[in-house]
Amino acid sequence: MGSYALSAATRIALQQYTQQIATINGAENFATTIEVQPTRQQTLIERYQEVTDFLKRINMVTVQQATGEKLGLGSDQRVASNTDTRIQPRRPMPIGNLEHIDDYVCTQTDYDVAYMWAVIDQWGTFPDFQKRLQNLAIKLVAQDKQMIGFNGTHRAKTTNKTLYPKLQDVNVGWLEKIRTFAPERHIDELVIGASREFKNIDALVEMAVNDLIAEQFRDNSDLVVITSRGLVTDKYQNLINQTLAPTEQAAANALYQKKQLGTLPVDTPAYFPANGLLITSYDNLSIYQQRGSMRRLIKDEPEWNRTSDYQSVNECFVVEDYDKCAYIENLVIEA
Numbered sequence: 496m497g498s499y500a501l502s503a504a505t506r507i508a509l510q511q512y513t514q515q516i517a518t519i520n521g522a523e524n525f526a527t528t529i530e531v532q533p534t535r536q537q538t539l540i541e542r543y544q545e546v547t548d549f550l551k552r553i554n555m556v557t558v559q560q561a562t563g564e565k566l567g568l569g570s571d572q573r574v575a576s577n578t579d580t581r582i583q584p585r586r587p588m589p590i591g592n593l594e595h596i597d598d599y600v601c602t603q604t605d606y607d608v609a610y611m612w613a614v615i616d617q618w619g620t621f622p623d624f625q626k627r628l629q630n631l632a633i634k635l636v637a638q639d640k641q642m643i644g645f646n647g648t649h650r651a652k653t654t655n656k657t658l659y660p661k662l663q664d665v666n667v668g669w670l671e672k673i674r675t676f677a678p679e680r681h682i683d684e685l686v687i688g689a690s691r692e693f694k695n696i697d698a699l700v701e702m703a704v705n706d707l708i709a710e711q712f713r714d715n716s717d718l719v720v721i722t723s724r725g726l727v728t729d730k731y732q733n734l735i736n737q738t739l740a741p742t743e744q745a746a747a748n749a750l751y752q753k754k755q756l757g758t759l760p761v762d763t764p765a766y767f768p769a770n771g772l773l774i775t776s777y778d779n780l781s782i783y784q785q786r787g788s789m790r791r792l793i794k795d796e797p798e799w800n801r802t803s804d805y806q807s808v809n810e811c812f813v814v815e816d817y818d819k820c821a822y823i824e825n826l827v828i829e830a
Contacts, residue, residue, distance in 0.1 A: 564599075
């Protein structure tokens with residue numbers, strides 16, 4: 496690899512960027528890895544949530560300890576009761592993780608970004624150079640968090656993007672936790688079609704709500720079907736693949752915009768596995784980060800013609816209440 500020299504303008508802009516990050520985290524410079532201040536960590540979490548609509552809707556919070564009981568965010572325990580206090584005291588209903596099926600465990604995940612000098616040199620003259628670099632890093636980290644949440648199956652000591660291009664080996668995501676800790680709420684491999692038990696995907700969704708989700712949650716207004724775009728397209732294919740009169744087309748467009756599976760609204764976030772669907776509420780899915788565990792080091796690496804931004808944080812992906820979810824995967828829809 497031949498050497499590359501950054502232009503003076505880009506070098507100055509890059510130095511200002513790194514110095515600003517060091518300063519806001521209470522460090523003089525990046526001579527060593529710095530600890531990201533908790534307030535800055537919270538700001539970054541909020542920035543991640545601005546990147547995708549899905550992350551904006553779920554819980555992304557910091558926790559004090561690396562391991563512990565789940566917080567029970569979005570808890571739906573019933574608290575109404577009556578008590579004859581002449582006989583016994585009132586018994587308040589505790590909120591939080593009542594099932595104790597699994598505790599959360601935050602493990603280190605690295606989010607390292609290399610800024611190749613030949614690329615960022617093209618940005619050096621832009622007045623918003625620093626903002627571009629920052630937004631790029633935030634976007635990449637946020638998208639990877641969402642991908643891990645949907646596709647992560649295990650945590651390898653050293654990850655392999657060739658074998659696991661969807662980051663399956665970075666951490667254990669929400670869907671894998673349902674497979675492991677709530678097999679009674681998980682169905683693997685199902686065929687839908689005219690000759691099958693479920694004639695269409697709407698009937699399947701209604702079954703999942705009635706049979707897989709716990710009774711106390713079935714009528715909740717916050718339930719949503721999270722799925723891939725392909726399954727939704729299969730349902731609405733006939734609607735969108737025809738020529739209609741203007742008034743009929745307007746009605747068809749309105750129906751498609753308010754997509755539903757069964758009686759539930761639909762969300763098709765990026766990176767959700769094809770041919771599967773998850774029924775739950777947004778606040779039943781969380782990403783925990785251990786407070787004060789975020790580390791960062793930005794340094795020049797001239798041997799690679801780049802400046803690298805090394806970031807790490809202890810985090811985990813949490814299903815708050817397994818009773819409030821149903822996951823079906825490897826669906827096949829017969830023609």
